[in-house]
Amino acid sequence: TWSVSYSTMELASGQTTPAFYVTTVNRQIGNIAPGQACLVENNPVTLDGDTAYEWRATSTSGAITDSDRNAVRMSDRVRSTLRTYRLAGVRIFNHKELQELYFTYGDKALLYNYANNTWYQYTNFPAARMVNVEGSVFFLTPSGALRSLAPEYRNDDGAEIDAYAETGSMSFQKEWMEKCVACFYVSLKPESGALVTITAQTNRRSDYEEKVVASSLSTFSRVNFAHWSF
Numbered sequence: 001t002w003s004v005s006y007s008t009m010e011l012a013s014g015q016t017t018p019a020f021y022v023t024t025v026n027r028q029i030g031n032i033a034p035g036q037a038c039l040v041e042n043n044p045v046t047l048d049g050d051t052a053y054e055w056r057a058t059s060t061s062g063a064i065t066d067s068d069r070n071a072v073r074m075s076d077r078v079r080s081t082l083r084t085y086r087l088a089g090v091r092i093f094n095h096k097e098l099q100e101l102y103f104t105y106g107d108k109a110l111l112y113n114y115a116n117n118t119w120y121q122y123t124n125f126p127a128a129r130m131v132n133v134e135g136s137v138f139f140l141t142p143s144g145a146l147r148s149l150a151p152e153y154r155n156d157d158g159a160e161i162d163a164y165a166e167t168g169s170m171s172f173q174k175e176w177m178e179k180c181v182a183c184f185y186v187s188l189k190p191e192s193g194a195l196v197t198i199t200a201q202t203n204r205r206s207d208y209e210e211k212v213v214a215s216s217l218s219t220f221s222r223v224n225f226a227h228w229s230f
Helices: 078-082
Strands: 002-010 015-025 038-040 044-046 051-056 068-074 090-097 099-107 109-115 116-122 129-133 134-139 147-150 193-198 210-213
Touching: 015 090, 038 090, 044 068, 051 078, 078 109, 078 116
Parallel strands: none
Antiparallel strands: 002 015, 038 044, 044 051, 051 068, 090 099, 099 109, 109 116, 129 134, 134 147, 193 210
């Protein structure tokens, strides 16, 4: 990784001329995906080896130059997943409106939400190119189809979206103790048709109770007024 800075220099003739100085920032870490370095909230993001790096400023005071940046691993939590991507062929896209950073490869996309510091992955997501048009995101598939990521579309090109989320195991800082959880709380943003099925699993059983949690908005799109009384 190199840094280029502008300055001036004086020639032997005494004339002052513009000069561009190239200095080394890091001799071991750079960028393996050509043209995919991306600026995210003023910090460059690059791919090298099997890791995504964020180049953070080493100081918050005074004038910060690119030579004052350290490469910080930002993908440690998803390293095993990112290893399944060939990083030289990954494309990076920054969805600024939703604070989501896309790493697309083949028919998968690994997303980093830098607003709440979370990672998640999309499958069946053949995004060969992505573009932001006045806040709306579109992508081209390898077959040449143009698809929209607008939130008003509640399906995956006509197919139902299968979304799955799983947390890690939680020991509550007492790994040696058995736990008895009487209840747990779920927060769900009200949306049209918002519904999740939740469960909690342990290593002591093979069958688990499931609970459906819904928080839908009332709309007039599916109202049968024959069932209403005024």
